[in-house]
Amino acid sequence: MSCAAVVTTTNAGTEPFDAWAAARAARVEEAAQQMLPVPGAVPERLHQAMRYAVLDGGKRVRPLLVYAAGEVTGAEDEALDRAALAVEYVHAYSLVHDDMPCMDNDVLRRGKPTVHVAFDEATAMLAGDALQAEAFKILAEGHLPAPQTASLMRELAHASGTGGMCGGQALDLFAVGNRNLSLAELERMHRMKTGALLKASVLMGALSGQAPLLTESTREALGRYGEAVGLAFQVVDDILDVESSSVELGKTAGKDAAQGKPTYVSLLGVEAARAWSLRLRAQALEALNGLGGRAARLREMADFMVCRTH
């Protein structure tokens, strides 16, 4: 099924997806405003850089996954806010470090100068380091029962470390210029680099709710959904990198090709990459089959992540 033919599967009586997503993104922004270190307190420059990295930016895909998955287990908004900020802090820190001269050396992100350009490299590195610690702190200071808090932190740590995001970043780094990377190697890299945190966002949303509703089979289904949308998101990213302008993306377009990075497009071509993103979307929706109306927002999120244009 093409994206043009997607019929949004909202249940009768619920808010349309666009309005829901906009309201949730605004809620994340407000929560971040409140919970990030205040700009006027010492060390001011560090706090300013952390706020600059998180506030007023991005599509908030990871927080939206948290909120959507929270509906599966009837999670409270206050608990979801913390999980949403935690994954967004980790995502933001990874972008700050990834943009630095020793990594991608990028000067534009979300339409603004990157953190090391707007501040300096040392402050950017520390702001990233501090955001990772604050991600765990914000979970630790929540009001969920200790077993759930410990599970949330475990999920985030797994997704962030060497078996997840950092490991994937390392594979990405070592893959630059390697035109012989296989599709399997590319997939492993992306499953770790972006997929792990997207999957964790889904699981952490569900873990923030009523524990008895998160049965083993529900957790397994959400894991499969998270893996499929996580990979689909990256395939679409690769397509948009060649098809969109920097203005549309809010970041430097065409940089994968310029850097000699292997992508789904370089390995498969645009059409096959698009077809694969749609197969992954179908896999994601299939994983949710047993969850009924509680998973309505997650179904919409799959469409949102695959059919986006920026």
Next chain:
Amino acid sequence: MSCAAVVTTTNAGTEPFDAWAAARAARVEEAAQQMLPVPGAVPERLHQAMRYAVLDGGKRVRPLLVYAAGEVTGAEDEALDRAALAVEYVHAYSLVHDDMPCMDNDVLRRGKPTVHVAFDEATAMLAGDALQAEAFKILAEGHLPAPQTASLMRELAHASGTGGMCGGQALDLFAVGNRNLSLAELERMHRMKTGALLKASVLMGALSGQAPLLTESTREALGRYGEAVGLAFQVVDDILDVESSSVELGKTAGKDAAQGKPTYVSLLGVEAARAWSLRLRAQALEALNGLGGRAARLREMADFMVCRTH
């Protein structure tokens, strides 16, 4: 009391401090060998850099504090190993990032080339990032009851973030060349930069044991002890930076003065700084007064941290 007059206060029947510390340091090394990502697995270069940063290095002061504090609450060795590695990973990651060209630009650490010299800057940044995540993961995967696991992770997150180590690093960065820094500002910087993680090491050792033994008053006493030894450790560091050679220190000596960094020595002079380190040691010992023989190793640790020559 001068360091020369220190009488080691070991209880009859226990192992002498030097033997205990050597055995515990060897235990940390062995645990790190086992629990760090294996060198032969993908991404190999990242794993190698993480192992290089942690293994075969340093005095293991933070792990020793964890083990010593664990004696206060009868903690099991297996639980203490995890807390010890978690604080050591955070310490190691902070050194890797601090040594990078955009921060201190140092090429020598623990007598070896720093990580970005032995590997490269991008790998060093990622290895630091991954070590922070692994620190939380190693706690999350322990076998303590969830309330204790959550408390350990909360303590580590607090000590690492903007109110602790990263915030102190930022203050340190902005203090370079500021000859007008007051003693109070210097103290705040060090309480955050190194003191917070040293204090957390003490609390995390105690938190790894039998929860009923960690009463509110014991916890408060350990916090005061941790703050005093944490600050004393830094004062001694400043003294050693001017009085020792690079070979003795295993890192570049005299670099504080060369970089125009305010230190206890530059603000107080060597003699007053030494006197102050001894007053802080006395405060640390006084805090332990009510804890009896359970705190014997912590008393020895105070001597070890203040009376060291490297």
